[in-house]
Amino acid sequence: MDHAIKYFESIPRLERNQVLPIVAISTALLYTSYRLLYSSSKTKQVQGHKSIPVPDCTYPYVGHMFSLGALPSRTIAAWHKELGPIIKLHMGAITWVTISDPVLAHKIFVTHGAETSYRPHSTFAYDYYSDRGKGIGFAQPGAGWKEIRSAVMSVLGPKQVEKYMDLIQQQAGDLVLRMLDSSQKEDGINPHYYFSMYSLNVISSVCMGKQFDSVNDPAFIQLVDTLADAMKFAGLENDLPNFLPAISFIDYFTGIKGKMRDFIKHKRDPISTEFVREAYVSSRPNMIKSFKENGYDIPEEDMIVLLFDLLGGGTDTILITLCWNIAIMCNYPQVQNIASDEIDAFIKLNGRIPQFREREQVPYCISVLKECMRFKPTTAFGIPHAVYDDVEVDGYIIPKGSTVVPSMESMHVDPDFYPEPYQFLPERFMNNLKTMDASSHGKVTERDHFNFGWGRRVCPAAHLAEAEIFTAFIQIFSRCKVEPVLNQMPDIDTPVSAGINLSPSPYKVKFIPRVDALI
Numbered sequence: 175m176d177h178a179i180k181y182f183e184s185i186p187r188l189e190r191n192q193v194l195p196i197v198a199i200s201t202a203l204l205y206t207s208y209r210l211l212y213s214s215s216k217t218k219q220v221q222g223h224k225s226i227p228v229p230d231c232t233y234p235y236v237g238h239m240f241s242l243g244a245l246p247s248r249t250i251a252a253w254h255k256e257l258g259p260i261i262k263l264h265m266g267a268i269t270w271v272t273i274s275d276p277v278l279a280h281k282i283f284v285t286h287g288a289e290t291s292y293r294p295h296s297t298f299a300y301d302y303y304s305d306r307g308k309g310i311g312f313a314q315p316g317a318g319w320k321e322i323r324s325a326v327m328s329v330l331g332p333k334q335v336e337k338y339m340d341l342i343q344q345q346a347g348d349l350v351l352r353m354l355d356s357s358q359k360e361d362g363i364n365p366h367y368y369f370s371m372y373s374l375n376v377i378s379s380v381c382m383g384k385q386f387d388s389v390n391d392p393a394f395i396q397l398v399d400t401l402a403d404a405m406k407f408a409g410l411e412n413d414l415p416n417f418l419p420a421i422s423f424i425d426y427f428t429g430i431k432g433k434m435r436d437f438i439k440h441k442r443d444p445i446s447t448e449f450v451r452e453a454y455v456s457s458r459p460n461m462i463k464s465f466k467e468n469g470y471d472i473p474e475e476d477m478i479v480l481l482f483d484l485l486g487g488g489t490d491t492i493l494i495t496l497c498w499n500i501a502i503m504c505n506y507p508q509v510q511n512i513a514s515d516e517i518d519a520f521i522k523l524n525g526r527i528p529q530f531r532e533r534e535q536v537p538y539c540i541s542v543l544k545e546c547m548r549f550k551p552t553t554a555f556g557i558p559h560a561v562y563d564d565v566e567v568d569g570y571i572i573p574k575g576s577t578v579v580p581s582m583e584s585m586h587v588d589p590d591f592y593p594e595p596y597q598f599l600p601e602r603f604m605n606n607l608k609t610m611d612a613s614s615h616g617k618v619t620e621r622d623h624f625n626f627g628w629g630r631r632v633c634p635a636a637h638l639a640e641a642e643i644f645t646a647f648i649q650i651f652s653r654c655k656v657e658p659v660l661n662q663m664p665d666i667d668t669p670v671s672a673g674i675n676l677s678p679s680p681y682k683v684k685f686i687p688r689v690d691a692l693i
């Protein structure tokens with residue numbers, strides 16, 4: 175027996191193909207209980223309310239879990255096309271309600287924000303990573319979360335971000351030099367790696383006043399590795415017992431919970447604790463010091479989680495958005511030329527490139543950035559919300575305890591919001607130059623896109639995010655042309671799942687110095 179346990183403990187991670195046989199056995203055993211459960215949930219349909227359509231392809235006990243395919247966001251978008259703006263999925267024991275209509279999403283997440291701003295339970299993110307609700311991203315609404323959110327906003331609000339603009343400019347300048355240099359040495363580069371260094375350097379400077387000079391810096395490698403491990407642990411395949419409680423015995427064999435606990439205790443916590451302590455004594459301005467200066471006294475246990483929430487939230491989202499920008503620009507060289515011409519016109523007038531605070535003087539560039547995020551959303555489902563109490567919206571009842579998931583792909587091709595939604599048309603935003611942050615807090619009919627989420631949980635760093643993306647874009651197209659390698663155009667039609675994000679398939683492009691560059 176000891177031997178067998180050792181063998182199972184040596185299995186590094188639970189893969190879907192390892193789980194399927196176990197699921198099959200459980201399925202047979204649990205079919206009867208599923209019938210009871212499912213029929214009782216059907217009879218719960220409240221009289222006088224519209225029923226939420228359920229896609230057909232559901233299996234006993236596991237429900238829709240294994241019908242989602244390799245790219246669940248695509249499958250769900252197709253179901254919305256067939257069944258309408260709201261659908262219900264049985265994800266094992268958990269009900270998901272997915273939404274494709276921005277107005278309906280606004281009513282659910284904003285109008286009914288008091289009931290719908292919770293986060294669903296997840297074994298890794300809630301039990302281990304956030305130590306049962308510390309930090310911000312996985313904390314439940316309440317006094318603690320409110321205080322931390324207000325502390326974060328006191329540092330990342332539009333006025334405060336200005337303090338970090340020189341640093342962002344300098345990092346974006348370094349980014350372009352690195353990419354130009356590597357493009358000369360290699361036949362095309364994958365910008366993913368360069369954007370990762372850029373976004374991590376910006377967010378770690380903002381949060382803790384720490385910059386990494388080289389990708390070979392052991393502290394940089396350790397941080398990247400820790401963030402990547404956290405993402406992997408958070409994957410759905412490691413959370414099956416949360417959806418399928420009857421197979422929670424799996425943990426006995428895989429010890430996945432023990433591995434999660436060890437990762438937090440021996441890897442994440444020591445590195446985060448060290449960073450927090452360094453930040454307090456750093457000579458550079460940083461968010462952790464600013465909290466104290468702004469009168470917030472955040473306990474160290476919360477700070478350790480919060481720091482990782484921000485490092486994690488602020489790295490992949492930015493780098494993936496930038497990867498999409500470059501892939502799209504490569505596919506649309508005429509848009510690239512118009513953007514470069516607009517930047518050049520600014521340089522001729524001012525003798526320097528535009529800063530983020532002058533963004534309205536380069537309206538076409540702003541529109542391109544908004545259209546890129548509409549055309550290819552950064553996340554598949556934002557960060558799902560959980561519903562604390564039954565909520566009635568447009569005649570539907572969203573049941574207490576369900577998880578509500580915005581389908582980013584469907585929302586951004588809604589023809590009522592975006593005429594000709596499958597065309598890449600930056601011009602559609604020329605009359606909507608508000609910052610993305612202001613737009614995400616505005617009326618639903620006046621929003622540019624929905625990438626930053628909704629209501630009380632809306633991304634607190636939208637202004638910083640736009641500043642980073644804008645600055646990199648301006649620096650790149652003031653100095654470079656981006657071209658495909660050997661006519662191999664980056665594929666923008668086949669996204670791949672990357673944690674909560676949707677990334678373009680890996681590609682290579684050339685960053686070529688512009689012969690007509692004015693700087």
Ligand code: HEM
Pocket residue numbers: 310311312323377483484485487488489491492495552553556557558559625626627628629630631632633634635636638639
């Ligand atoms: C293009 C870049 C970004 C995108 C698309 C994005 C998107 C999102 C979304 C969809 C949410 C969830 C909103 C909801 O629950 O309705 C969110 C929350 C959050 N984001 Fe961002 N984000 C970006 C950049 C950043 C950056 C740079 C940071 C860090 C500085 C950050 C930190 C956070 C945090 C801490 C939360 C959790 C807030 C809460 O739960 O109260 N994000 N973001």
